[in-house]
Amino acid sequence: MKILFLLPLLAACVTGPAPVPSDDGCGAAGYAGLLGQNIAAVTLPADLNHRVIGPNQMVTMDYVESRVNFETDIVGTIMRVTCG
Known part of the structure; x- marks a missing residue:
């Protein structure tokens, strides 16, 4: 019974990855x-x-x-x- 009481509290502690801004600041x-x-x-510019x-x-x-990231293939x- 105590476990069921703690589950909502534990769920509140879980966080996801930090959001990455969607604007084009770079x-x-x-x-x-x-x-x-x-x-x-x-x-590229020096x-x-x-x-x-x-x-x-x-x-x-x-x-x-x-910072501008250029992702390349092999x-x-x-x-x-x-x-980023």
Whole structure:
């Protein structure tokens, strides 16, 4: 009987993943034209806060609103551009 009383309290303690803002604070949409190109063949601004993420590559889970993420496939083709 005590367990049934505690279940609602335990459920209130469970939290999901932190929400990722949906806005384009880093300007990723401006780099959408690079999709399908090889990351080695593109020229990015020298002051651009970015990172290139390859397949199965470990990355930090921190969210940096101004950082542009270029996700590539195994041969370096840009598959996705996001903020974070």
